[in-house]
Amino acid sequence: MVRRMNKKKRQEKLMELVNQQPFLTDEELAEQFGVSVQTIRLDRLELSIPEMRERTKALAEAAYGQLRAMSGQELVGQLLDVELGKGGSSLLKTTEEMGFSKTKVIRGHHIFAQANSLAVALVDSPVVFTATAEIHFLHPVYSGESIFCQAEVVSVNGNRTLVEVKSKVSGREVFAGRFEVVAIETWDAARGETGNPEG
Amino acid sequence: MVRRMNKKKRQEKLMELVNQQPFLTDEELAEQFGVSVQTIRLDRLELSIPEMRERTKALAEAAYGQLRAMSGQELVGQLLDVELGKGGSSLLKTTEEMGFSKTKVIRGHHIFAQANSLAVALVDSPVVFTATAEIHFLHPVYSGESIFCQAEVVSVNGNRTLVEVKSKVSGREVFAGRFEVVAIETWDAARGETGNPEG
DNA sequence: CGAGTTATTAAGACCAGGTCCTAAGAGGAA
DNA sequence: TTCCTCTTAGGACCTGGTCTTAATAACTCG
Structure with a gap:
């Protein structure tokens, strides 16, 4: 990530990366893209991407709930x-x-x-x-x-x-x-x- | 949880409850058992139960990793x-x-x-x-x-x-x-x- | 080129949910 | 009564944010 990306491109990549690695913090994302933490947070806000802990919770709940539901209905x-x-x-x-x-x-x-x-x-x-x-x-x-x-x-x-x-x-x-x-x-x-x- | 439980019994119940509802905070657990937050934390320490966020992350990672691995090997x-x-x-x-x-x-x-x-x-x-x-x-x-x-x-x-x-x-x-x-x-x-x- | 707009960065207050530490009080057993 | 265990409280500090204000840099358009 040596070269700067324009905003649109960066946001596309951000969405991809967060989907692939949901547990990255804002600081880690900022390092990946060579921008400030604040910029990442603005990006997340615009893209409606929740914070790391919310993402983690959503995944855990979804997985837990689905698997429990599956186990239950099975x-x-x-x-x-x-x-x-x-x-x-x-x-x-x-x-x-x-x-x-x-x-x-x-x-x-x-x-x-x-x-x-x-x-x-x-x-x-x-x-x-x-x-x-x-x-x-x-x-x-x-x-x-x-x-x-x-x-x-x-x-x-x-x-x-x-x-x-x-x-x-x-x-x-x-x-x-x-x-x-x-x-x-x-x-x-x-x-x-x-x-x-x-x- | 009106009546006080002895420590052993409370810790058994704590382990059960956390397994069933991994997303409860220490404060919520403290309310459930009618003890202080500090006591719950001591219990967790003795039982090696990680904090809520760690539990959530462990679940999310395990589920995410397992399901991905399963999808991959399938x-x-x-x-x-x-x-x-x-x-x-x-x-x-x-x-x-x-x-x-x-x-x-x-x-x-x-x-x-x-x-x-x-x-x-x-x-x-x-x-x-x-x-x-x-x-x-x-x-x-x-x-x-x-x-x-x-x-x-x-x-x-x-x-x-x-x-x-x-x-x-x-x-x-x-x-x-x-x-x-x-x-x-x-x-x-x-x-x-x-x-x-x-x- | 200058004005206006957008994007980026920085700093600070505050939040949630902890860990870690110290210490006092309560309860029970010998 | 003394001693031990358990419980509670308070404080410093941590992580990883949200929210706000404001300055700076970069870009666009007339």
């Missing part, structure tokens, strides 16, 4: 027997609305959602999401039937947990899957590493 | 023809490593990943993720075959984009899916609504 089926980090099961009683009106076959989405919901529930963290999934729909399920879903934690690698899931209807396997669940690290986890002040 | 296949908000296609040349060693059948995970990758690529936002997916594996794919994947944006509802995806090998449909892609809102989007200072 709670499909009744959890029966959950042992964090090991395994568990859940039961989903299917209804007419879950199926195609003509064939009564349950939409795969619901079967997937139950399995995913259970997989996610096995990970002990407030904020988690499914990164990848390997899925096999083996037999159709008809509305009115109950899906019994079992999951087992296969491996844990850092903040990634691999969970194998099998869904059955009357003992017959209708779905099998493998979910990789990612936990977003929080300070709770960090506490575990720095030792427990009491106990 | 780029499977070569994007051929992407029109943001409308549709596009991609090509995945399968290899031996993607399949089961005995049958040469490609693992569903890779097919899913290509489709998901393309769906996500159609949404114009730096931070996106797939909230839900409805998936149908129709025919096996064998290693060495090339998967041609096409996607089309069906509808947009706020920050949620519904994308339909079809994958083919030599003209035969091998996979079909419906992905709901969620975009995490940023201030860039907010600028679009507040008007452009310079046209």
